[in-house]
Amino acid sequence: MPQRLDAARPDFEQAFAALLAAKREVSEDVDRAVAAIVADVVARGDEALVELTRKFDRFEIAPETLRVSDGEIETAFRASDPEALEALRLAAGRIETYHARQIPPDHDGTDEAGVRLGWRWTPIQAAGLYVPGGTASYPSSVLMNAIPAKVAGVERVVMVVPTPDGVLNPLVLAAARIAGVDEVYRIGGAQAVAALAYGTRTIAPVAKIVGPGNAYVAAAKRRVFGQVGIDMIAGPSEVLILADGQANPEWVAADLLAQAEHDAAAQSILVTDSAELADAVEQAVERQLATLPRAEIAGASWRDFGAVILVPDLESALPLVDRVAPEHLEIEAEAADLLAARVRNAGSIFLGSWTPEAMGDYVAGPNHVLPTARSARFSSGLGVIDFMKRTSFLRCDRRSLATLGPAAIALGRAEGLEAHARSIAIRLGR
Amino acid sequence: MPQRLDAARPDFEQAFAALLAAKREVSEDVDRAVAAIVADVVARGDEALVELTRKFDRFEIAPETLRVSDGEIETAFRASDPEALEALRLAAGRIETYHARQIPPDHDGTDEAGVRLGWRWTPIQAAGLYVPGGTASYPSSVLMNAIPAKVAGVERVVMVVPTPDGVLNPLVLAAARIAGVDEVYRIGGAQAVAALAYGTRTIAPVAKIVGPGNAYVAAAKRRVFGQVGIDMIAGPSEVLILADGQANPEWVAADLLAQAEHDAAAQSILVTDSAELADAVEQAVERQLATLPRAEIAGASWRDFGAVILVPDLESALPLVDRVAPEHLEIEAEAADLLAARVRNAGSIFLGSWTPEAMGDYVAGPNHVLPTARSARFSSGLGVIDFMKRTSFLRCDRRSLATLGPAAIALGRAEGLEAHARSIAIRLGR
Incomplete structure (x- = not known):
């Protein structure tokens, strides 16, 4: 069972502050290893990539086969499940439509003093997209990272994806093709980040690197920052569901578990003014867990980091929501729109009972790369402007x-x- | 004399690449010292601030006097030179007008599938502004950092400024008042960054920290990143002037020196298709240096990092400009507008001979906080959206x-x- 907090109790502030402060990740100290890997790639280029791929991915590669060929991508495309391909195409179209509206306006005008001033947005010239290998190799993330870059006008979108033991999810290559990725290389880890930042004989450098990865990838991104731009360093995923007594406890439970199944360090929080709903949701979670393939992960997340918070009314929950600054906020309540309008800090908001968060993960259109670990207080999800920069001008x-x-x-x-x-x-x- | 490069020579690519790669800053290794300072402020709060201020700024302070009082700000305001105050007010008004146009549009719509989707921009709730002490304590930077925050709607703009030996430039306080800064604290260094990020009994924490500082400040900002947002880490300033044979060599020389006087590590580059102009500018620089108060700094910058690059025509200089990605680009040429339209990477562009870069530093309206060290390839100058975040929504x-x-x-x-x-x-x- 997750912990239960009651805003009416005198010890609530202390318990809530402890929930906010809880560390969900063990930060591995990989900086020294990463520094050596980056230096090796800078010094030896392709040769280092070949050796490091042999060592970490147990896979033989040569400079000529670093790049995934068009033929391989074509083959992967044909090997993919047609229903999944159709779903990817639908998703890509909707993601493109949503992001096309984000192209920021330029300005050019002359004021009464006779000064011409304004600014102009231009795409960055080349972007690198890191895609994890193995079980966390998600085709949906390829779309979410590559499409905003293409919408921004980035000429060269370069994807790197490790193929541990030579294995690569064909749907990831299919997603790359659908999203318009220009080059794909079968490398991963800190060595792939270094190759994107500094370039090798085979791989031309990019100006910005985005995408999720493990501790090595995150440390490498921090290290090359400055040489290139990077996106946020993503932490474990999280959802906060704000629900009134009318919410369907089975639906709420399903949404809490959809978040929890990502990672044992994920966090699912229910905030409600109904003790009855809280009880019913907790029971539904246990029931649904029983038949879930990833029950072990989801159960650990719910038990260790889940929380149920009782509030006197949903309005009084708003300051708590702003303090959590959740990556995903679901509002399954009659007054969803009114409540949402008053939220200050959230990565993305899902309104009403018919909007499970998973719709935003896949096909709705908004980006699923969102600020975690309370960073929605000061940052935004991935968007088109992350692949553009503004040049001011003056005459x-x-x-x-x-x-x-x-x-x-x-x-x-x-x-x-x-x-x-x-x-x-x-x-x-x- | 600065080095001269000629694009027509066979060794040009090598020389240009070396110019791009030249390190202009010695990176001090202060990480360990900064880690200790940050930990001390987290553990002991105000008490640590008092002790560290005594140690580093040779100044006695108490928790009650950390904050600069309204009375002190009023006194500083009255003590300031009226002409400078008037200039600050003019600048503030123009900066506000320019930045007000940057407030980004929201979106809210329902598509043919019946899905409501969009996004909403909201201001971050509190921002911290670091202002260096001593000779680099610039009132213009107070305006450039604080006004975009206020335009964004940030409720609490908190300024920290060290007062080494108790000395503080009154015009900095006057600028804070004109810009609408809400709180000012007389602390600096890594301890001030830690106080802003984690808060103390006297200083409530902020969500984002911006502003320039020395190596300690930069390392502290990197360290607290994640806990709060930060802006770019600024490097030494730079200008690239693209000039044709019609440009006035005295004016060009004055602009090169305005950049060079910032810092011995600053960089001023002239790119021209006229060897005559190049010679005349070099002579004018030497002449003007003779009477410049900061001749030692400006001379060192020009000698060590300055460059004059000859190109066959200005169009062929555009790929070089994009590789330099200069913080400031002046185009003193007949075809300034046409050339500017084709530039991809620059922080800010100054068009024509009547637009010395210093106009952008002070009163024109655009921000003077701009990407340095080639980072204009992937990032923008400071703006209103740096103080806002976007929340997507879906129904x-x-x-x-x-x-x-x-x-x-x-x-x-x-x-x-x-x-x-x-x-x-x-x-x-x-």
Whole structure:
């Protein structure tokens, strides 16, 4: 059973703060190993990739076979389950439509002082997408990472995916083809991140690297940050379900378990004003767990990190939601829209009882790469602007420089930066 | 004299690559010291701040005097030079107008499948602004960091600024008042970053920390990243000036020196198709250096990191500009607009001969916090969205879940996530 907290009890604040502070991940100290791997790839390029792939993925490779050929992708495509392919195509279309609306507006105007100013968004020129191997190799994540890049206009989207013992999920290659990925390399780990950041003879470098990975991948991304851009470092997944007494306990239980099955470190929290619903959900979770293939993982997550929080009314739960800043927030309540409008911190909100979070994972259109570990307080899910950058521009003429220049000269001198002041004064003949 | 490169020579690619790769900063290894400071502030809060301020800033402080009072800010305001205050007010107004256009659009719509989807941008709730002490304590940077936060709607903008030996530039406090900063604390270094990230009895924590600082501040920001958001880690400033033979060599030289006077590690690069201009600019730089107060710094920067690059024509310089990805790009050429339209990577572009870069530093309106060290390939200058985050939302109804649910079920099963599939199937009665 997960812990139960009651907002009416005097010890609630302490218990809630402890829930927020709970560490769900053991941070492995892999920095030294990763530093060596990155340095090796920088020094020896393809040769290092071949050796490290032999060592970590138990797989023989050569510089000529690092890249997955078009023929292999075609073969994988044909080998994929037609129903799954059709679902991927549907998902890709909806994800593209949703993200196309995110292309940010430019600005270009001249103000009354005669100054032309604005900005222009441009795509980054090349992006790298890390896809984990083995059981966490998800075709849906290929779509969610690659499509926003393509919508942004990135010319070269490069995917890396390790093939432990040579095994690769064909549906991952099919998703890459559907999403328009330009190059696929069968490498993984810190060595793949290093190759994307610094380039090798076979792999041209990219400007930004996105996508989830294990502790080695995360440490490598932190290490190459600066050389290239990176996305957020993703933690274990989480859902907070805000439900009133009308919610269907079986549906709520199913949604809690969908989150919990990701990872024993995932977190599912139910917040409700109905003790009856809380009891019914807990019983339904136990029942549903019994027949779940990933019962061991989901059960551990629910037992160790799950929580049921009783509140006097759902409105009073809103400050708690903002403190949790959940990656996924489901609101299965009559007043879902009103409550959602007042939430400040959440990665994504799922409104009403007919919107299980899994719809957002796959086909609805919004991105499923979302801020975890309370970072929705200050960051957003993956989107088109993560693959673009904004360049501001400015044009003065003789008149506007004469109007505004003296103020800039005054500030330059006040800051002790005389050459700044002079660069303006010299044009004004002062 | 700075080095001169000629694109027509066979060794050019090698020389240009070396210029790009040149390290301009010695990276101090302060990680261990910073880890201890952060841990101390987490453990002992205000008490640690008092002791560390005594040690590093040689200044006696108490928890009650950590915060700069309204009275002190008022006094600083009255003590400030009226001309500088007027210039700050003018700058603040223009910066606010420019940034107000950056508030990103929300989206909320229902598609033909009956799915309601969209996103909503909200301000982060509290932001911390680090302002360096001593000679690099710039009032203009207070405006550039605080105003976008206020435009975004951040309720609590908290500034920290060290006061070595108790000394604080009154114009920095005046700028804080003009920009609408809500709280100011007289602390600096890694201890100030830790206080903002974790909070103390006196200082409530923030969700994001921005602003420049020394190696300790940068290392502290990297360390608290995750607990809070951070902006980019800024490197030494840089300008690339693209000029044709018509450019005024005295003006170009003044602009190169305005950049160089920031820091001996700053970089000023001239790219031109006119060897005559190149010669004239080099002579003008030497002449102007002779009377510059910061001649020692500017001279060292120009000598050690400056460069003059000759190209056959300005169009052929565009790929070089994109590889440099300069923080500041000035185009002093007849064809400035046409050339600018084809630039891919630059933090900010200054068009034409009447737009010295210093105008962008102070009063024009665009932000002067810009990506350095080639990071304009993948990142943008500071803006309003750096103080906001996007929450996506989704609402299905019975009909749309029936339409799209089967595809999501198929993908869940294809990924081995049965509980995902069941959370949808249970609602469809399957």
